[in-house]
Amino acid sequence: MAQEQVRKLVASNRKARHDYFIEDVFEAGLMLTGTEVKALRAGRASLVDGFCSIDNRGEAWLEGVHIPEYSQGTWTNHAPRRKRKLLMHRHEIERLQSKTQEKGHTIVPLSLYFLDGRAKVEIALARGKKEYDKRQTLREKQDTREAQRAISTHRDR
Template identity: 75%
Template sequence: MAKEKKAKEKPDRKMVAQNKKARHDYHILDTYECGMVLTGTEVKSLRQGRASLVDGFVQIDGGEAWLHNVHVPEYAQGTWTNHSARRKRKLLMHRDEIDKLDSKSQESGHTIVPLALYFRAGRAKVEIALAKGKKEYDKRQTLREKQDTRESNRAIAAARRRQRAQQRP
């Protein structure tokens, strides 16, 4: 049943790259899905599953959203039409979303980071997030909470196994 729920949440989503470090380094406040303006060789390289979002960020310049520092390697069979690997790419978003992001990102400590790069219905999409940087103690606290949750789940599972074993004989 859980698989059915996941399928309904994110239909036909072919993941290319994820930025797991962003979820560790930032508090995610709001997420947006947007398209990208790409060249042909970039799309072919992405379809091969090759990209890195690690150093990426979004900057709003002149009322347009631009994705910087995302590494899409050159297409192996590309010729003189090949793209540069770290060029800035325009994001396709609604005007009100761009204005909202621009005003919120101006606040102290807020930034816009890419979380995932994927294909949906044959179109390349990027999931971006308005985020606030975590302090070092926040990161430690998050790791501690994950560890505590994992340990409690293990203890509960062990207790259930013991209970089932006692009921069987």
């Protein structure tokens, strides 16, 4: 019998969906130190300035993500904004690398969570939005919200 997978969300990057068109989503493991895991289990992290890069050796790295120092940590504490290695399959990394060579594409983290006790990050291949695209998205969201509100008030009568 298959066990249920428990997903405990630690942090999400809501701004990424506003600033980028999300084209493809991947799940990657994270190589962390002990104090980083303990700080994440306390629910403290920020993905706002985070991005992913791929080096010339074909390894994926998560950069700019802030995991604060563990409060009960000693001299073994980690640096809050250090580079963290992403654990992904070779073909996924190669696909991401080829897509990021195209103009306007980047890799951004969407969420950080624990899946069955293992730290995972959801990353997305994204294309940057222009200012008018952001306004258009907000306008569409507002229109659908107003339409839903009109439908619900019409039903109540």
